Each structure stands twice: as structure tokens, then as C-alpha cells.
Amino acid sequence: MDKFTKVTGVAAPLMRQNVDTDLIIRIERLVDNVGREGLGPFCFEQIRFKPDGSENPDCVFNQEPYRNSPIILSRENFGCGSSREGAVWALKGMGIKAVIAPYFGDIFNNNCFQNGILPVPLPIEDVEQLADEMRASPGNARVTVDLENSVVISPTGRTIPFKVDARRQHALLNGLDDIAETKAAQAEIEAWQKADQQARPWVWL
Amino acid sequence: MGKALFDKIWDAHVIKELGNGFILMHIDRLLLHDMSGGKALKEAIEKGHAPSQPRLIYGTPDHTMSSRPGRTEKTFPPGEPLILSMRETTQAYGIKLFDLGQDGQGIVHVMGPEQGLTLPGTTLVCGDSHTSTHGGMGALAYGIGASELVHVIATQTMVQRKPKLFRASFEGKLMPGVTAKDMILHLIGEVGTAAGTGFAVEYAGSGVRALPVEARLTLCNLTIEMGARTGMVAPDETTYEYLNGRDYAPKGAMWDRAVAHWRTLPSDPDAEFEREHTIDMRNVAPQITWGTSPEHVIAVDRPIPDPDTGPEEKRAAWAAALQYQGLQPGKPIEGTPVDWVFIGSCTNSRISDLRAAAEIAKGRRKAANVTAWVVPGSVRIKQQAEAEGLDRIFLDAGFEWREPGCSMCIASNGERVPPGQRSVSTSNRNFVGRQGPGARTHLASPAMAAAAAIKGAIADVRKI
Numbered sequence: 091m092d093k094f095t096k097v098t099g100v101a102a103p104l105m106r107q108n109v110d111t112d113l114i115i116r117i118e119r120l121v122d123n124v125g126r127e128g129l130g131p132f133c134f135e136q137i138r139f140k141p142d143g144s145e146n147p148d149c150v151f152n153q154e155p156y157r158n159s160p161i162i163l164s165r166e167n168f169g170c171g172s173s174r175e176g177a178v179w180a181l182k183g184m185g186i187k188a189v190i191a192p193y194f195g196d197i198f199n200n201n202c203f204q205n206g207i208l209p210v211p212l213p214i215e216d217v218e219q220l221a222d223e224m225r226a227s228p229g230n231a232r233v234t235v236d237l238e239n240s241v242v243i244s245p246t247g248r249t250i251p252f253k254v255d256a257r258r259q260h261a262l263l264n265g266l267d268d269i270a271e272t273k274a275a276q277a278e279i280e281a282w283q284k285a286d287q288q289a290r291p292w293v294w295l
Numbered sequence: 296m297g298k299a300l301f302d303k304i305w306d307a308h309v310i311k312e313l314g315n316g317f318i319l320m321h322i323d324r325l326l327l328h329d330m331s332g333g334k335a336l337k338e339a340i341e342k343g344h345a346p347s348q349p350r351l352i353y354g355t356p357d358h359t360m361s362s363r364p365g366r367t368e369k370t371f372p373p374g375e376p377l378i379l380s381m382r383e384t385t386q387a388y389g390i391k392l393f394d395l396g397q398d399g400q401g402i403v404h405v406m407g408p409e410q411g412l413t414l415p416g417t418t419l420v421c422g423d424s425h426t427s428t429h430g431g432m433g434a435l436a437y438g439i440g441a442s443e444l445v446h447v448i449a450t451q452t453m454v455q456r457k458p459k460l461f462r463a464s465f466e467g468k469l470m471p472g473v474t475a476k477d478m479i480l481h482l483i484g485e486v487g488t489a490a491g492t493g494f495a496v497e498y499a500g501s502g503v504r505a506l507p508v509e510a511r512l513t514l515c516n517l518t519i520e521m522g523a524r525t526g527m528v529a530p531d532e533t534t535y536e537y538l539n540g541r542d543y544a545p546k547g548a549m550w551d552r553a554v555a556h557w558r559t560l561p562s563d564p565d566a567e568f569e570r571e572h573t574i575d576m577r578n579v580a581p582q583i584t585w586g587t588s589p590e591h592v593i594a595v596d597r598p599i600p601d602p603d604t605g606p607e608e609k610r611a612a613w614a615a616a617l618q619y620q621g622l623q624p625g626k627p628i629e630g631t632p633v634d635w636v637f638i639g640s641c642t643n644s645r646i647s648d649l650r651a652a653a654e655i656a657k658g659r660r661k662a663a664n665v666t667a668w669v670v671p672g673s674v675r676i677k678q679q680a681e682a683e684g685l686d687r688i689f690l691d692a693g694f695e696w697r698e699p700g701c702s703m704c705i706a707s708n709g710e711r712v713p714p715g716q717r718s719v720s721t722s723n724r725n726f727v728g729r730q731g732p733g734a735r736t737h738l739a740s741p742a743m744a745a746a747a748a749i750k751g752a753i754a755d756v757r758k759i
């Protein structure tokens with residue numbers, strides 16, 4: 091898994107609720123054989139581009155200084171809907187390192203940690219204030235997300251703590267390979283399976 | 296303190312406690328489909344992880360092929376490599392594939408219960424958010440992402456943190472024209488699409504106990520649309536009757552042993568839930584969504600909501616949804632002209648769904664302005680429907696009768712609702728562009744969808 095420690099940069103306010111993974115990446119792009127590295131250009135295509143393929147100037151990602159933001163600010167339930175991990179690959183392809191929102195779709199949240207993107211849960215008032223501070227000082231304002239200390243630092247220098255599972259924090263800071271870790275428990279897995287074959291033989295086809 | 300159904304399955308699958316509330320959980324069933332299955336197998340193998348328990352892994356293609364009558368994997372060329380890769384990788388490791396053109400092929404969430412692969416008390420995962428469907432059998436079923444999929448292929452386990460528990464109880468009897476689809480849409484309308492985030496849901500109450508298994512699958516299918524990864528119904532005599540004799544269900548003395556175990560699974564009377572929500576079934580009417588989130592839902596005889604009188608924090612989303620959908624607040628939703636009707640998807644493509652739709656279509660004719668598709672959920676459902684003459688009823692009514700798969704639920708096979716056109720769909724997502732860029736989707740039950748096809752407009756099934 092990729093590491094994440096800290097990111098400082100422009101945070102793009104995409105202040106809507108329920109940003110679903112269909113909106114982040116259309117399913118057709120996952121059928122086309124572009125591979126996970128090639129998804130960035132299609133990230134948020136339904137709002138970034140007009141039907142004729144030209145840029146939609148109303149979209150925050152097409153506005154300065156937000157064009158290459160590494161951080162997204164959003165409202166409740168970011169990443170809800172489909173389990174497609176392509177949504178996280180697309181965000182990554184667009185250069186996103188962290189998303190700050192009140193809460194996230196459960197599956198999306200897991201998928202982020204698998205790919206070195208940090209979902210940062212903050213109360214909506216804090217997210218709104220971050221967005222206001224970004225807009226107040228376009229060009230200069232920067233947000234920092236610091237995983238080691240689990241804090242967000244706002245453009246005006248306020249330090250806002252956020253919650254992260256200790257286990258996930260450790261894995262992300264160190265870029266741990268969770269399959270290797272699980273395989274280290276192979277003997278326990280096999281013992282469990284052996285006992286289960288006795289207890290519930292009907293499960294073992 | 297007593298244990299809930301969820302706790303019992305959870306506790307029985309703990310291989311190891313990992314600290315901070317995380318466990319290493321055994322996975323009894325992994326189901327694969329063509330969008331993610333072949334790729335994940337390939338990735339696992341490339342990373343040096345051969346499938347650790349291929350006999351617990353089953354697959355079927357559903358997402359990326361055409362539903363046109365007589366289709367093969369070549370009918371929709373972009374999907375062909377995914378289907379071929381799935382075929383190749385499953386074959387190499389002796390994983391059972393219900394392949395295109397074979398008995399058993401179908402939408403993965405239809406196939407599992409139909410084959411008796413989904414069993415009460417088991418843990419089941421699939422790279423698809425609607426895996427919650429299988430909870431209707433009393434299984435603990437999760438949708439997972441691609442990386443987690445590789446982890447399960449490699450180890451037959453998952454690292455999981457225990458969610459909180461949410462019990463949604465439905466009390467009373469179904470009112471006329473109401474189905475499990477209306478029950479779950481009504482619930483999502485009341486609690487919202489994020490109510491289940493961080494929770495596992497158990498559906499309970501007399502209204503749920505009375506439902507046949509297929510309706511329970513529909514109920515659990517939309518669990519992810521209220522934010523929860525998993526939803527379940529306790530197994531009971533209805534479940535055992537449905538399962539008995541299915542291909543992969545236990546047989547003979549083993550069956551009796553399994554049933555004895557399954558009878559221990561239902562939640563204890565004193566089990567505790569962090570959140571409870573009860574719905575009086577007398578208040579559940581046939582539902583239709585008006586917006587671009589499953590929580591944007593009303594009873595079909597209600598007016599389209601007005602953002603100006605809605606909850607403050609939702610006004611902007613409501614206004615944007617109405618604009619996308621091309622609807623006027625305050626007007627009745629009934630009578631809104633419709634261009635497409637889609638009857639299918641893992642929510643509503645089972646034989647009981649097709650019977651309900653056929654009952655409305657029988658002896659009638661679809662409106663001239665509507666294109667109506669019926670896409671059965673599996674090869675077996677298609678055969679059963681044809682044996683009952685349902686295909687004739689649909690064809691005589693001017694509907695198309697197609698081949699099993701996801702089809703227009705997700706439009707990943709090129710089957711789209713054209714931009715700006717309006718569709719009444721029995722699927723589970725009305726997101727912006729879900730059925731194709733610019734498509735306007737209204738979710739409803741199969742009977743409501745059939746009624747819309749006949750009337751050429753959103754219609755109240757109770758008036759047909």
C-alpha cells in the first residue's frame with residue numbers, strides 16, 4: 091500500500107452532499123482498458139466537462155487556483171454508492187491526496203486507505219470554515235493534513251484535530267502490505283478452517 | 296446481554312483479534328463478476344497470491360455484456376476482454392464459473408441465492424456494493440473494493456472493524472399495491488441515505504417475517520443506499536423452504552444438521568441495537584423517486600417536493616436534483632410522461648418480480664412513446680418465466696424480452712437511457728448519469744414500472 095504522511099496545498103471546495111462514486115468515475119471508464127493509472131483525466135468528467143467535451147467553467151476543478159489541488163473539501167457522505175475502487179484511482183490520477191468531509195461512504199473509506207489517500211472526517215462547520223478561508227485568500231491559502239499528528243492546519247493557522255483508527259494510521263504512515271501481514275497469521279487461519287470443517291461441513295463445498 | 300444475529304455470525308468468524316476493534320474474519324464465500332473478478336484474480340496471481348480456497352469462490356459474468364436476444368460476449372466488444380479474462384483465470388484455478396450461455400449464469404446477487412451458494416450464518420463478499428442483497432438469506436454479506444478483493448483471494452479472510460447495529464422494524468401488513476421495494480424506499484426516505492453509515496442493519500418485525508425470500512433479498516439489496524454495507528434478515532422456515540433442494544445447499548443428514556445450526560442464529564430477545572427505527576406498514580404506499588438520490592422519494596400520489604419548504608441543509612441538493620430531472624416542485628408526480636421502462640437488476644429481476652410486472656401488462660399494450668425492457672436476473676429465471684408464458688405476455692404488450700445481466704441498471708454494457716430521457720426503473724440507483732449521461736431515472740417496483748409503461752407516464756399501480 092502507498093504511504094501517506096503529510097500534504098500541504100490548495101484545497102478545492104466541492105461543497106455538495108452525497109458525492110457518489112458514479113460521479114467520481116463513470117463505469118464505462120472502468121470497462122475501457124485504460125488501466126488504473128489512466129483514470130485521472132476522467133475523474134468527475136460529468137461535472138468537469140460539458141457534453142461537447144469542453145471544460146465547464148462552473149466546476150471548481152477548472153477554476154484557479156483549484157486546478158491542481160491535492161485536497162478536496164466536501165459535504166456529508168462523500169464517496170457513497172458503488173464499491174468501485176476506480177473512484178479512488180481516478181482521484182489519485184487527478185493528484186488528490188486527501189479528502190476532507192464530515193463522513194464518507196464506508197466502502198470508499200476503506201478503498202482510500204488501500205491506496206494511500208486519506209479521508210479526513212471533520213464536522214461540517216470546520217469544513218465550511220476551511221472553504222471560506224480558501225476563498226478569502228485565493229492564491230495564497232494552503233491547507234495542511236498531517237496524519238502523524240492527526241491534525242488539519244487551516245489557511246489562517248488554526249489546528250483542527252481529526253479522528254483516525256490507530257491501526258489504519260500506522261498502516262498508512264508506514265505503507266504496510268496488509269496481505270503480507272495477514273499471511274503471517276497463516277497457521278491461525280488454517281487452524282480455524284480445520285475446526286470449521288468439523289463444525290460446519292456444509293459450508294465447505 | 297443477548298446477542299444479535301449479526302453478533303453471532305461475527306463472533307463465529309473471528310480468526311484473530313487485531314486490536315482497536317479490528318478482527319481477522321474468515322470469508323466463507325467469495326463471488327466474482329466480470330467488472331472486477333478477472334482483474335482481481337490476475338492481480339492476485341501477479342503478486343504471487345494464488346487463490347487460497349478456490350472451492351469457496353464462484354463467479355458469473357453480468358455487467359459487461361449485451362442483453363440483446365442471441366447475444367454472446369462479442370455483441371458488446373468493450374466487455375469481451377473482461378469476460379475472457381474471467382474465463383481464463385477462473386479456469387486456471389478450478390474456480391466454478393457460471394459462464395455466458397450456461398445454466399446458472401445471471402446477476403451475481405441473483406445467482407448466489409438461486410444456486411444455494413448463499414447460506415444462513417455464512418460470511419459472503421463480492422466486489423460490488425449490492426452484495427448486501429445476500430443478507431436476505433441470513434448471511435453476513437459485504438460489498439468490497441478491488442484491493443480488499445485481492446486480499447480475500449489471497450487469504451480467504453478480511454480485516455474488519457465491527458460496525459454498530461441498526462434495527463429497522465416493519466410492523467403490520469402490506470397495503471394494496473405495496474412491495475418490499477416500496478418498504479425499503481419508504482425507509483430510506485424517512486432516515487436518509489447516510490443513516491446506515493458505520494452500521495450493520497437488521498430488518499425485523501411482522502412485516503418482514505411475512506415476506507417471501509425473494510422480497511427479503513430486494514429489501515436487503517438497497518441497504519447500501521442508506522449507507523450501510525450490510526443488511527440482513529434472520530433465517531426462518533421461509534428461508535429453509537426456499538433453500539431446500541437447491542444445487543449447492545446441503546442435502547440429507549447434512550441438511551438437518553445445518554438447519555439445527557441456523558435455528559440458533561436469530562437475534563436474542565434482549566439483544567441490543569445502537570439505533571432502532573420502526574415503520575408502521577399502514578403508512579407505506581407505492582413509492583417513486585423524484586430526484587437523484589434514493590432518499591429523494593415520495594408516495595406516488597404525493598406532489599413533487601418544493602426545495603423552498605424542505606430542510607435547510609437539503610435545499611440546494613433538492614433544487615439541483617429537480618433541475619437535472621426536469622421537474623416542477625408542487626406538481627403531482629403522477630402523470631409525468633416517461634420514455635423508458637426498465638424491469639430488471641439485482642433488486643427486482645426475480646421470478647416473483649416478473650410475475651408482478653406481467654400481471655399488470657397482461658392483456659394490455661404499452662404506450663406508443665415508451666420503450667420497455669424486461670431483463671430477467673438469470674438464465675433459470677428466464678426459463679421459468681418462459682415456461683409460465685410470461686415472455687408472451689410481455690411481448691404481446693409490446694415490451695422487449697431480453698437476456699440476463701445488469702443491462703440498463705448501470706449502463707456499463709452500452710445499454711443506456713438517452714440524454715434527457717425519462718426512465719422508470721426497478722433498479723436501485725437514480726444517481727446523475729447512472730443509466731447513461733443525462734438520463735433521468737425514477738426508481739419504483741416492478742408493478743409500478745409496468746404501469747408506467749402501459750400509461751406512458753408515471754402511474755399509480757393501485758388505479759390500474
Ligand code: SF4
Nearest residue numbers: 425640641701704705
Ligand atoms: S444489477 Fe445493477 S446494482 Fe445489481 S450488480 Fe448489476 S450493476 Fe450492480
